[in-house]
Amino acid sequence: MQTSSMELNNLKVLINEKIHNSLIEKYVQVPYLNDDKLYMLTLVLNNTALPDEKKKNYITAAMLVQMALDIHDAVPETNDCLQTDDEVKSKQLSVLAGDYYSSLYYLLLSEVEEVELIRVLATAIKEINEGKMELHYKMNEDSFYISMQLIKKVESLLIIRVAEFTGEKMIRDIAAEWLTIRKLSTARKPSDSGVKEVPLDIWDEHIASKDRQTIETFLNRELRSINHHLVRFPSRLAGLSTELKETLNESLANSRSIAEEG
């Protein structure tokens, strides 16, 4: 099972073409098309026997939903921080961009008559928003561990639902841990431009105040959990298992070296 960087780049081009809107791009830091989620989704679909066209449509639709959810998380809680006309426009267009991407996923799946997947994704969106509400109102009340479990669910549910819909089981079982480790190990690493990958995301709110030790402890727990699954991968997926371990080790090594330098 191969997932080449060319395949991922082609998908990114396709998705970016779909969401292109000059006004949104002018005022909104276009939502980060989350590479890790795209990678996981692609792994899920590549581990099925579906025709390529279907795989492409499923990935595109799910990523449109993901971007809609992500950009709505970038809407500030209050308008107190909005000083300029551009900042107000940015907030307004963040709301509208999310609604626009939601309508695009529905349109795409309607055009290819995938009514059942429309339902599956809509149910996932419903559950994710229930989870986000829970997080929003429990902030600082629960332990770090409980918050992290909830974020894990919110962040991976869409991929898990697509995996269940397509009958894929192997990637489904490791998606949440893999995404979590990748996210936590890069959470405090500024991007090359020095800007966060999204204006604000659900992780940052919960981990910004946490010390490295707490995050490390949680990371190790996740690593144990994912390794438990990876060793059970069948031989046909041995290459993939190695690839997944390597990507995790790479991001963990990067994160630890940054922590040591810090």
Next chain:
Amino acid sequence: MKLTKTYGHLKKELDMIEYALADAIQAEHDTLRETSTQLLKAGGKRIRPVFVLLCGQLGEYNAERVTTVAVSLELIHMASLVHDDVIDDAALRRGEPTIKQLYGNRTAMYTGDFILARALENITKLKNPSAHRILSGTMVQVAKGEIEQIRDKYNWNQNLRDYLRRIKRKTALLIAASCKLGAIASNVDEKRAAKLFWYGYYIGMSYQIIDDILDFTASERELGKPAGNDLLQGNVTLPVLLAMQDPSFERQLRETFADPELVTRTSMDNLLDSLKQTDAIAASYRISNQYLQKALKQLDDIPHNKAKHTLQSIAKYIGKRRS
């Protein structure tokens, strides 16, 4: 007479839709359930469900299918309202505090997304692919229209076509889709379903134009917001576009809004007085009426029955609406 009187005989069906709406917004999270329920209780005319029902009654009426469509369209409308209040930073809607005002932007965003998800989840009970293509296409157009509205704010150089395209996307298309989907749910033949689409489209155009007129002519008490509020927000509507054909009004408008942050209530009141001195309001009503006549024309070939008469009554009511 109130608009709701024109479709009073639909009470039983509308009650059924109300139950289905209440059921659809049941969330597990307490606050999410509260916010969704608050939106539902805020009411509204349920005009989209009414059009779904009436057009559904022109074919082989199937209560379950028609209710499914009506509920989803109303949920889509509700979701857009709660997000609109975040966009406009609105403290009040119909005189009541908004979700955003009571709970913050985040909760309003999650509530809107939750309700929209429920709308799509619900409509997938319908297995007709063309119904999904119509609704999804409409939703894309509506979203694009909302984005354009942001772009066009305080743009005094736009023309009538820009305005008409904007209200088409903002209002007319969802009403047109309500009519067509109601017809599809009842297996109304394609030709007639197309006529009903255009009926809804023209009604929607007329309705929005009158809404835009009332923003200048109704009282603050009737509107639940100050007169001229649309213009204050930078929305250039038909009465303004028509009034701008008078050079002195255009000059006053540009001077008043030289810096939108500095517009005073007095300068706004003076501007509204000047607008009313022009023929813009009467001319706007004339354009609205042209759309209404087109809407009524679409019903010519529909057999006479109670649903058709109600569709005609709604059109006539909208034409007479003055508050």
